[in-house]
Amino acid sequence: MKALTGINKKLFSHLNIDEEDPAWEKFTKFEFSKKKIFSNNKVYFVEEGLVRKFYIKEIADMDQEISADFYFPGEVFVVGEDTKEKPSEVFFESINKGFAWEIGLDEVKDMFAVNPECRFVQNYFLSRKLNAAMKREMLLLKNTPQDLYKYLLKNKSHYIKHIPLKYLASYIGITPISLSRIRKRIN
Incomplete structure (x- = not known):
């Protein structure tokens, strides 16, 4: 079922897609529950809920x-x-219940081919993601886990409020027990 109305376009206004752009008509609503793994070959606009991206690292007989x-x-x-x-090594999983708007990658590629404004949005999106990845890399390389936690407290407090501690610890690169110790020292 195609969704012509319902998408909160203002929530995604930072992407600079005109509210009257026919591209909005190509999105479908995708509701998810906790622990839902997202399908490949899609672009998702999260409107409600929280999603994490993760990798699986094999250690001895365990997956981390x-x-x-x-x-x-x-x-x-x-x-x-x-x-x-080439099987995917990255997974996207919902942390809680919510919904997103999805569109197939083939559909997106078709839009890029015929609409120069879509290419602008792509470049804008990619430059934001690249800058965020470079900043995260520098934070991980230059800081201790305690410094990273303090950074999150100051600059991304919504992470602390909404992300379960086991995922937050993994994001910082430590165990949940180590994160608990850091939290005790700081508080």
């Missing part, structure tokens, strides 16, 4: 999940291709 990013309402994420030759 490493949180890499989180997506809150108003944010966009892309789940890339998963092929038999």
Whole structure:
């Protein structure tokens, strides 16, 4: 079912997509519950809920999940291709109940081919993601876990409020027990 109305376009106004752009008609509503893994080959605009991006690291006989990013309402994420030759190593999972608007990557590619404004949005989106990734890399390289937690407290307090501690610890690169100790020292 195509969704012509309902999407909160103002929530995504930072993407500079005109409210009358026919691209909005191509999105469908995707409701999710906790622990839902998102499908490949799609772009998602999160309107409600929280989604995490994670990798699985094999250690001895155990798999460890490493949180890499989180997506809150108003944010966009892309789940890339998963092929038999190259299976995906990254997963996107909902942390709680919510919904997003989805569109297939093929549809997005078609829009880029015919609409120069879509290419502008793509460049804007990619430059924001690249800057965020570079900043995160520098934070991880230059700071202790305690410094990272203090940074999150000061600059991304919504992470502290909404992300379960086990995922937050993984995002910082420590165990939940170590995060608990840091929180006790700071408070």
